[in-house]
Amino acid sequence: MSKTNALLKWTGAAAASGIATVALISFYEPLYSLTFKIGFFLFILLTLLFYQKLGRTKRFPITLQKANRKWTLPFVLLFPMILMASSAADQSHIETNIMVGVIYLLAYGTYVFLTLSLMEYIAGIDPKGRTSRFSLLFYIGIPFAAWMLYFIAFFPATMTPDSLSQWGQAHSFEWSNWHPLVHTWVMTVLVQIWDSPGVMSLFQIAVLSVVWGSGMKAIEKRGVSYIGLTLFTIIVAAWPVLGIYSISLWKDVLYSTVLFLFSILMFKIVFSKGTWLHRKRNLFLLFLTSLAVAFFRHNGFPVFLFMGVVLLIVFRKEWKPLLLNFLAVVGIYLIVTGPIFSSLDVRSTETKEAVGIPTQQIANIVINGDLTAEQEDYVASIMPLEDWEKFYHPYKVDPIKFSGYFNDTVIGDDIGKFLSMWAGMVIRNPGLAIEAYLREASIVWQMHEPEPPGYTSNFVTYIYKNNDYGLVNKTIAPDLKTEMKEYLDNSETYFLTTIWRPASYFLAILFLTYTAFIKYGRRGTVWLIALPVLLSVGSVAATLPAQDFRYLFSNVPLALFLMVMVWIPREEKTEIHE
Template sequence: MNNRYFNLIGLASIIFSICSLIAFFPGAMTWDSLDQLRQARAGTYTDWQPPMMAFFWSLLLNLSDGPGAMLIFHFMLLWATSLTLFKWSIREGYRFGFLFLTLPIFPWIMNFQFTLWKDIGMAYSWGLSIAICIYFRGHKKFPVLAAALAIVLFLYGALVRSNSLSAGVFLMAFVCASIFNVNSIKSALGFMILGMMTIVLAHISVGALLTPKKANPVSYVLFDDVVALKLRGVDIPVSFLNAEEMEIIKHCEYLQVHEIGAAFCIPDEKFTAITIEHYAELKATWLTNIPQHFPTYAKFRLNAFINLIRSPSMVPYYYSEFSVKNKPFTISSGNREASAPKRLVEEYVTTSQNIIPDLFKPYTWIIISFGLVLAFYLSTNSQETSLWLLPLSGLSYMISYLPITPAADFRYAYWMCFIASLSLVIFLNIQSKKVIEHETINKL
């Protein structure tokens, strides 16, 4: 195939993506995104979700009183990433640049592409930050405006996810290495420390400026851990759970299947009371009992993590989300009836999952990411680029769920899947130059 056919594939991808955007406009939403939209409309925030996305959404509401502007923003980030890297590949003379144009329609990326989650905002803002760094790296002087935009996009992505630190330290190292055109382990370590400090200070600053109401989001994990010990025979007296409630939790089907999610086994108002009225007791109970029964706790957490990353014998879990709400976009609004184009996209993702289910399981992407770290680090074509930090960012992000796995949902692996896919396309393009050079030599 020549470049003409490659570019036709890229054009078809753009058309499919645009049609899909129209079919899902103004965006798919779940409880998380509905709650953030509610906060954006009210102008008051809680720290159950990082408040940055809700605050930014409040600004976008001036353009559209609903989720549509946020969906467009996410798509602008995604397509700016693809087009910037496509242009970079053309400039560098790479063969497979068209793959950057197909990135948005990879089924394991399209599966959550229309969902207005902070996971998506983080992935796409970081993707464009990376694309800017790759495009301008190698210039005699990195443009100031491009550097500023890359850093702003990085900070936005870091601020919309509470556990972004685990991935952000490596990504910050890549951004800085690109801007300052340095490449060494020593400089990477220094930039990682800088990234850690920057992300922590950014979260503290946003919290001080937006003053979100405390909702104690860590309660979800603490409650799971305490309940897990109690279910495994550890005698932990607490005032917020009686024997009848523990019996209900013990026979909860969701908990039996997923290892975690004890909060879903009791009424919402009950768990809300625990997070607010009994938080001090819950926290004290956790601090007292987890160290004393660490082997039991560690085994529980390991099982939960294994359930999250799935295995060849397990089916993918919650691998897509396409629920588009009716106006006025609240929990009680009901879902919009699916159109023919919307059903086509859903069928595309579902069929892909049926054909290649392992690409919808995090364990596969852990293996791919590890391989990419080694490939970039050892490749003579990319040793001077610090690109190995990109898949390492995804790996670190996924591993960070070992002590805090909230559910078995594929969404928690989205950053790893996205950056691994992006890194793989980058690697293929870089390696293609070697093939082109070899073909040129043979012709001579």
Template sequence: MNWLRHVRSQVWFCVAAGAVLTSAAFSVFGVWYRHWLPWLLAAAGAAACIRYTAGYGDRRTLFCSGAFSAAISAMFLVGSRIMVQPPAFAGIGKNDVFPFAGLCLLVWAAVLSLFRFLALHPFPVAKHPAPADFRSRLASWALWSALLAAAWLPYFLTYYPGLMTGDSFACLVRAAGWAPVNNQQPVLYQLFLRIFYWAGGLLGSINRGVALYSLTQMLLMASVLGYALYWCRRRGCPMPYLWVTALFFGLNPIYGKYAVTMWKDVLFGGAMLLLTLFFADTAEKRGKNLLTRGGMIHFALISFAVAFLRNNGVYVLLFSFVMLAVFCRVRIKRIGPALLAVLAAILVIQGPVYRAAGIPQNRFDESVGVPLQQMARVAAKDGRMSERERTFLNRMMPIEAIKASYNPFTVDPVKFSHKFDYTYLARNKREFFQDWAGMLVKNGKEYAVAHLMLTLGYWHIGTGNWVVAPGITPWGDETYGIVPYNLFGTLTGVSLKPYIENWNDDLEHFAPTGMSNNIGVAVWLTAFLAVYALARRRYGKLAAVAPLAGLWLSTMAAAPTYCEFRYVFSIFLCAPFLLFFILGRSGPGESDS
């Protein structure tokens, strides 16, 4: 193979290969003939990557980088064939084989170059270690937390008493007792909100209760992120990286607004960040932290927060616990019973205890959004189905009504149609899955297209949707007496709201910063870190990815709409810390060669 390495190292070969691969890759998007400057820059970059990686990589590195490159290339190819407006899927044919191959090889060269660069330039370690005494550690945590809280305080004062949408009121009306508590929205979150509703009564205004909630949530999220920054500092993270991370969270209006938005997803994101950091600690210590009483209590509390702040939290934990058992299999006899005990306690509370308390379970159709959408697409496209399957669909919702309601990018028009009989579906779960499987055999392509379109934003780089709430939903004032008030403007005489909104829009429309809020970018960055850890034999570090992988998989299985930032908000919170953990120094028993 020496001759191949010799050829790949020649400038003429690299330039020619870069030009060919770039042309093929650009034809995937149909833009190479209109944008010559990006083509020229991409071709030059491809040539440089091919030359830089000549002869680099063992079989493991080549396989991991190649598999990742093929996956991300498939994402670009399939995603480019889906249109949101008007909704359409253009399909993939034989003519796409050569462009796809070119894109794969181009991305492979880039990924392999990045692998080599990261191997030669590992994440720097701070020159001065963090003080180890308790007072200094507490001061570090408090300082980072106070910095973030101060950065977010103008958002609280500007959007007083907080930001609220329909989902916010769906929780608040149950917390206030205006509607019965049920598990469609997490019960723990409703009970948590009830504290602030009562506080509002004592303070003389529901507005003040909502404001107290917003302030409390803001301080909790600042404390969680402050702890994460302190956690990185203790592990030798250089201060410039910590400051950049702190400024990113502090100055980005998305995180300032989320800090004062009444959504369960915000606190769930904080719990997921704590779980990710705990899994990172567990990976470093090979499970020893789970053998202590304090460590087990810490783990149980975080797990309960994840499970009870979002209804898919239990599935996240189930996946994470399995992965944790694999990574800590040496101590599985001691750790296994503890994991099972935590999981069993969660399932008992959410099952028998809720039933005994008269708390209705979450509607069944809420957890089968993807299968329901696949069946709806088959009905809307006049796909093949047996008489039994047709009868079941007509009982659940008349097929003509399905055709009128079907939207490729959200299942909500079907689920919330007045013609949709969700009680019939809930009583016939077994028949639902049988008919779903039967229709899958006959309509595999339509099922695949339905899933790809319904989950587009969770895997495709570039697809976006609304991210933040603009204020309090209009009927909040009329129905519940919750009135927005620009307290910052009253106190200072300066209204920050237009500046915040313009700043938010500018960040969204400027590609480099807009991409930092794109779900596809965050998902593929996390996947890259996992693949890099696998290629470098840093197996233990993969444990920290498990909670986010579980969240993404559960979202892909039950997402009701194609792109919802708040559903995967946790990934954005965890990404900077995961980046440091995986690219940082190796732990015991891990390879860095």
């Protein structure tokens, strides 16, 4: 390459980088000292990337090859739109409509280019390396040791009213299925060993560490270097969400862990083309994991049902063990939640827990919309009209549900009438219904936290005080407690959008799974790995009561797992499937 051509390419790369940098910065923030510093580093990176692409004849030889083009183009055109809608903050700094149009167009073009470039890079990753007989110890031991620091710092656990409710049942044996009863039974068994919340913390730390370790070992067996996987495991061990949640006594933690394990088992089935199912011990593990998914959270059973049907369709040759597993889990679930729950006089979940989204939509319509006389009378029978506005919070339904004026027996006595009235109100006020839903479900799809009263409830570092059971945190290592609290607070302050909003992981799952779909020869079965978590996200989005990260905790380990799954060489997948 002549000096003149090189200079022209560097000039072109710098010009394109400058335009892209200004567009991206302006899309999110006004230009000031901090954004200039960020912009400088972004300019350098984009210049190098643009120059690299200008210097090649085939700039995207994998993602845009003829066979992949019809799959890649729709994704790279749509995904940046979703990313921009999810990450956009207040844009009042963009003064005119013309500026809005120009900045949006240039930012969109930049994101399309970056999406293609990152997909191309991932598709070319091939970090082959040695395996190790002792690597599993590293994969399990590193996170276990790191998360034990949280156990020591916030001993014996962190607990909220939901946790305390289950703790009370574990000691009184007065059962309620408001929180999944089988999960409460696990706690009941563990406290017989050590009557302290610490036993549940240790159990969660151990299970999450073992599940992560098994996932890394499965990837290592597909040809990825154990050194790279060990280094990545150190990052995972330091991930603040995993650390504090490992000692948070919420049903969501154990459920998300077993759901992640279910995804790992899907990985093994997919990458072995179903032969993993030929061993009895593997089938037993699938059976136990399926039971845990079905029982540890109320939306787990529908997730299992859907996955069971899909597996029977996709892996038809292995229909016998899959059908046996499906029928066994369904049978046990029906027996436990039917006659066994009845014999134990288990209190069922209240109706209002299942109709959170419709309740929010009704509230928004009552306050701002148009109702018929019949709809108005019906809504008033549930709660006085003036109280709907008084207790309405656009990002959580709990203030209405627990206002003391909400009569959910009206709903429970005739759920059909409730749904009919709700549907009628939505049809008359579709814009308000969509607005209410997008706000209530913002934690699912929106990376950037909405302006107040929008919020994100991420974590606690204590047991709720003045509880009925005399449970308190005990300070074992004061300095460690201070440092860990500061570490968590800083991660939330500086990385709220990337680390502490579940939507960031959700978009990462979509991107990485699609990239794996292209990298490994457009094998649709790759989507089965992410499908359990995607189904869980969908079910949460339909019933979400508040902006609590924990409801979508399952996004986190799967997104991190997929980040290294795509390191598997392309040839490895091809050999297995061809």
